[in-house]
Amino acid sequence: MAEAPVVESPLAGPGSAALAGGRPAVGPVRAWLRFFRSELRQVFLRRRNLLLLAVVALFPILIGIGLRLSSHPHGGGGGGGLSFVTQLTGNGIFLSFIALTVLLTLVMPVVVAVVAGDSIAGEAGYGTLRYLLAVPAGRTRLLAVKYGVIVVYAVAVTFVVTGVALATGAALFPIGPVTLLSGTTVSLAEGILRLVLVSLYVSAAMAALGAIGLAISTLTEHAIGAIAALAIFVVASEVADQVPQFAVIQPYLPTHWWNSFDALLRVPIDSSTLLKGLLSFAVYLLIFGSFAWARFTTADVTS
């Protein structure tokens, strides 16, 4: 039965033909960027996440003031186990390294954990996940965008710490050519360049942590559970890293290489340590990224 093409209505188009054409409004890259920007805005304009960044910014200031007060009488001391503290009185740039060392133990991982743990679990909790997938955002695409946002947030956290610490250090302590851990003195400009490299290294560590958080986040619809699980994971790893009996497994712990950024503060740069650290981050990213993908693309969304 040959039907003449009839009324023009949204229905009239034969299904699959119209569908295959789709509506290519913009290229895939621009569509991807649009989604990424939208999610980025979501995370960075959310009051909770901004507040966390503010808290992170507060710590270097407090540490700087504390060290300034304690170092005043004799021009040294009070540093305990922190190798950078003795150098701080000579050069304010070291406040950045001190702040990173201190905050990497708990504050920075927890702040990254909030955003990473919330990424998928938070959507599931609000019920918005099913709507994003029905849009369709695409499961792999959504996961990639979410991880991209986590990485940007991790970089932001790190640079807020180093940036604020640098400014505070410059305000409270003398600043000038930097004497590195190997005893070599480099210009202030090179010192700051090395600080940027250190920040990138720490960002990579936090990004790897974010991948673990993303994976945990795909397992639950309770964001707070995912955040807590990741924080506990970090603490457990740090504790294990301190127990001598665990020496064999310590290089494989996710937190083991976080503080190895001091390899960048030597001449020549201790690249072997640095590469081991970066390799550790890459392996964790790969394992947990794959896990998150495998889980998220095959699980029923029941929230």
Add this chain to the structure above:
Amino acid sequence: MTDVHAGSPGGPAGPPGAMAGPAAPGRDTARPAGDTARPAGTDTALAVSTTGLTKRFRGGQVAVDHIDLAVPRGSVYGFLGPNGSGKTTTIRMLLGLAFPTSGRAELLGVRMPEGTVQVLPHVGSLIEGPAFYPFLNGRDNLARSDAADRTADPHTAADRINGALDRVGLLAAAGKRYRNYSLGMKQRLAIAASLLTPRQLIILDEPTNGLDPQGTREVRTLIREIAGDGITVFVSSHLLAEVEQVCSHVGVMRTGRLVFQGPLAELRQTGAARIRVETADPVAAAAVLQKLGLPEPLVAGDEVTAPLGDFAAEQICADLVHAGIGVRGLGVVSPSLEELFVGLTGEGYDLDG
């Protein structure tokens, strides 16, 4: 532009052999469900079709049990059943949110969940109640949803969002945070989200849940308008009364099984009509009815009722009078849709599942 249903620019010409679906905008009550004119599997006359669709949860419970849905294009299909009868699980499978244990599902002629990216841009949906970010306002929530859609044109986003908000009457409240919305407003925002781009199919899961009668009426009016644009509407509800006025077709679920599917008129016909005779001598009248061949007449007070079957009421009346029965009143009673629905789905709460 306020017309959010501008026709989607399809290809200039369809492939040979692909025929236009039921083209007339509005409802297609004539076409029976499961029209066989097209090859199975690529049935473009059906907006939704499933064969043997089954979902078994990990605990072994079968939530959806071999259902064969056939939703004609252009229809308003009421997907009915009590809570827990498998409606939402079915919808989740149709939308690629849950994966079927066995069987297959097609939306607009495209296999799901494989065709998710291809077909879902043409499908708007409300799944198990509205869900948005509580700390964003209505407009920002829609913008977020639109940004996730890779087929949506960013240049027209603002216009389309305003158009959709206007359509559901939320334009004035667009700047209000979602958490301050009333339940009815939340529901309408979810419907607005399903209208952001031109659609061929809208799936609404319990769109009237929790709404007051006024809100329910508004949703019904919206459904009528959407259907009036020629869009297929698949609407689920546990209350027949809420959707029967707008539906052209219904599918009825009971404990995971599809126990009826077809045009609403067909459901009406499944009800066995009974003849009711009012008389001073009901026992004698019952005897006459039995002699005529009507099975098991029931006597109650001065009334006799019996299943009418294929008999003509006029003839029975004549026969009664002929037999000397004084007929005071005579009529044919058909069960209401509600009664039929209850008969299909079971009375009240079905706890045996």
